[in-house]
Amino acid sequence: MGRVVDFTAINAKIKAMEGFWLKKSQYKELIECNNFREALIYLRDKTKYGDTLKEYNVEELHRGQLEVILKRKYISNFTKLSHFLRDDYRKLLKVIFTRFEVDDIKVIIRGKYIGKRTEDLEQRISYKCSMSTINYDELLQADNVEQVVDKLKGTIYYKYIYNLVDSIEDDGLFRIEMALDSVYFILLKRFIKKLPKEDKEVVEKINGIQADLLNIQMIYRGLKYYQLPSEILFNYAVQDGCKLKKDDLKRLCYSKNIDDFLNKIKTTAYKEIFNISEFEDYLLEKEMMAFLQKLYTRYKTEAKMNISVILAYLELSLIEYRNIVSIVENKRYSQHNDEIIKYITTTM
Template sequence: MGSITRYAAINSKLKAMERRFLSKEQYRKIFQCMSYEEVANYIKDYTLYGEVYKNYFGEEIQEENIQYALMKEHINNFHSISSFFNGEYKKLFNIMFMKYQFEDLTLVIREKHTGRNHINIKSLITYDSPLNKIPFEKVIGAKDVNEVMSILKDSAYKKYLHSNIDFQNDESLFRLEMSLDYIYYTEIIKVLDRLDREDKVIMKGMVGVYIDLLNLQFIYRAKKYYNLTPEEILNRTIPNGYKININKLKELCYTKNLDEFISILQKTKYKDLFKYGLKEDYMLQRDILDYIRKIHLKYKKEHKNNIGTVFSYLQLALFEIKDIISLMEAKRYNVADEELLNYISFNID
């Protein structure tokens, strides 16, 4: 299948899938719901996501079932879209799927680390896909983190593991998350060089923005919470960013405090992330997602015959699922209405 023909077929599929996206009016209705259960019923009865839920669970509403159904459907769609591609593009999708696997793996390891052993952990992860390379059944059944790491040393991901992570404290989890992010973006950059020229330029720009923002968030968290040296922070940043070069990274890593970090950041493309000074972590995460979302909305609107449209759809679909889940959790814990906007990746007005 030729490139133009292939993307024309994919775009038709994506347009059909986009019909599930919620309107701002539907978000407003969710905001008006009084409880977790009311949101769940609204999703089931008044949105196209209800069809997804009913496919898995019928009419019965149970906690976490919606999260599982939405993520499972998203992973199925990811696999379906990947089937349009072959060669280096197939490799790209296999690497992109690593992000989902690493998020699931981090969740399971965090459960083992804290000793909570969530009784419904299988409902929170999406490992059962043909693209999966991690033996999650064994990982979930492990008694502790050390056993998880032992299992993974025999998996396809053994080359990615670092023996110096001992999981004695939360800093170890932070180091693991950053190591997995480093692995993911390093691997994805490698395959981008083998794409068609237009797709390579587009993806390098998009992925480069992700790398910039992840590095900024990592440096911010490292300085705010953890006793990492500037050298260690710099060594754990991810190369091949879009607008933050190595010299600027060094400057940011070697700042003496967060105020100096923000002052230097004001001279970059991402100055608006801290234009009001220091902020809570969840507010920074929301603003980062909003920044990325605007980039992807541009590509979604244009529906060009290139990889940018496909990547943007997958990211926007994932953002929406996470927004729905965040709002449901906010309702579960009776978050005040004026705070709800802080839990989604865009401004509803």
């Protein structure tokens, strides 16, 4: 495929959109807010998130609602950005959207698993948009996980999970969720063959590192919380990562225990994620995001005339939303500011 996109114009558009992000001084002021309500008011009145929050009564926002609001804002920007692209570049964003649609499917499946009300689940849906390929109304009306899976017939997801319903009794939702996560990587691997060489290399690197980190998280959780057999972990690992090859994955999956896994991971390119004096579970996601943030920031700074700036913007926006939610939600529990900083990737 030849180049059909004016990256000069798109990169300029993205540069303007980056102006929406919080400055370091605003992060500091947000962290210094005294409570949850004050933090929301600060976001509404002192940042560019005001346009997003002005239609809500911040006095009435309950736990988790800010996260949904920001995710809906994200997917609105995502779809708008796709309109600036043509042909296979627009199709690439459609494939990437699969990742977010999977998140919504998992929200519904988890909700049905624990018996949440349909009305409550509707409030948790974040990514429904013009790119959606699933029937949300049908999925939400399902009575249980088995019915959700059955209602996914005819979608790209069904063949990956239809035979895993029976595993729920023994393994909970772990296998189904890992299978759903793999769909995005499988589809993207097939699609990027259509891209020009330079863009293909960028997507392969980002996708490969994301796959590696998903595998690390999956193996860690599988060993620590589910005691899953090594062969099961290996079967659900996403292949074709960037720095963890098949033999590396097998070595990690066949760790004797969590300590053995941690010792092995420290011999890989991802050792810095666990290279802190007192590693705690809650830090895993944050450290992975910090690792990715360095990669995306480098792409943003280089500002090359290829797909890298678009992808960096999309990923850095997600990290910003995660940081904001971490700060604001921790204000509910009167966490000390030094503790809150542990949860975010932005350095103060």
